[in-house]
Amino acid sequence: xxxxxxxxxxxxxxxxxxxxxxxxxxxxxxxxxxxxxxxxxxxxxxxxxxxxxxxxxxxxxxxxxxxxxxxxxxxxxxxxxxxxxxxxxxxxxxxxxxxxxxxxxxxxxxxxxxxxxxxxxxxxxxxxxxxxxxxxxxxxxxxxxxxxxxxxxxxxxxxxxxxxxxxxxxxx
Ligand SMILES: [Zn+2]
Numbered sequence: 001x002x003x004x005x006x007x008x009x010x011x012x013x014x015x016x017x018x019x020x021x022x023x024x025x026x027x028x029x030x031x032x033x034x035x036x037x038x039x040x041x042x043x044x045x046x047x048x049x050x051x052x053x054x055x056x057x058x059x060x061x062x063x064x065x066x067x068x069x070x071x072x073x074x075x076x077x078x079x080x081x082x083x084x085x086x087x088x089x090x091x092x093x094x095x096x097x098x099x100x101x102x103x104x105x106x107x108x109x110x111x112x113x114x115x116x117x118x119x120x121x122x123x124x125x126x127x128x129x130x131x132x133x134x135x136x137x138x139x140x141x142x143x144x145x146x147x148x149x150x151x152x153x154x155x156x157x158x159x160x161x162x163x164x165x166x167x168x169x170x171x172x
Contacts, residue, residue, distance in 0.1 A: 001033040003041045004052040009096045009144065010165030011053075018048075018055045018140045020077045024118050031058060032074050032116065040066045044094045046132045048139030051095050059113075059136035063128055073123060075113030078137050081122070084108040089128075091135060091145045098164075098171035099157060103148035105131045 007014055021028055031054060039047040043065045049058040057077045064071040085107030092100045109130045112122045125133050135145060146157055164170055 001030070001037050004034050004038050006038065006042065006051055006094050007053050008165065008170050009146070009161045013050045013053055013055050014095055014139070014142070014144060016055070016142045018050050018057045018142070020057050021114075024076060024114065024116060028056075028058065028076065029116055031056070032060065032076075035060045036062075036072065036074070039094075042094050045128075046136045047094065048136045050139055050142075057140040059140060061129070061132045061136060063132065074115065075111070075121065075123075076115070078111055078113035078133075078140065080134070080137055081110040081112050083110075083134075087127070087131070089131060091131060093135070093145055095139075096144060096146060096161065099146075099161070101145050101149045101153060101157060103145050105134045109133050111137070 031049060035047050035049065035052060038052055039060055039062065045063050045065060046061040049056045059078050060074050062072040083106035086104055087107045088102050088104050090100050090102050107130060108126050110122060110124050111133045112120060115121050146154060149157065
């Protein structure tokens with residue numbers, strides 16, 4: 001297990017769809033372990049594999065940031081099964097440090113994916129959990145919250161982010 005560097009906005013791995021995991025093996029298990037370590041160290045409530053430079057559809061979410069082991073969710077090949085309603089709250093992203101935005105998200109989501117044993121798992125989420133699922137599944141589709149803002153806000157933010165990415169001088 002290891003804490004891995006977090007890839008920042010502008011790196012191609014964050015902006016392209018990731019590949020499904022074809023075989024759940026030891027490499028996937030250690031990827032998940034590293035993701036959990038990295039998420040807790042950041043600290044954050046969610047992380048997707050592309051954020052540590054791995055173009056695979058793997059996400060972790062833990063609203064308790066390690067305080068409550070029962071809240072840790074690890075999903076391989078996650079997908080949104082259904083969504084309902086709308087909500088809009090400020091979101092941040094470990095790959096976009098120092099910036100935030102309020103994309104529209106579903107109020108309620110049902111998500112499914114595989115666990116490390118290859119067993120299908122289904123989760124339901126509302127409020128923050130729904131937003132976290134959507135945010136992380138967006139990551140494996142190559143989308144960041146920035147891409148979900150209104151065109152005006154998105155362009156404004158992207159202009160700032162391009163400068164940051166060029167300088168490499170991200171706030172941590
Ligand atoms: Zn993020």
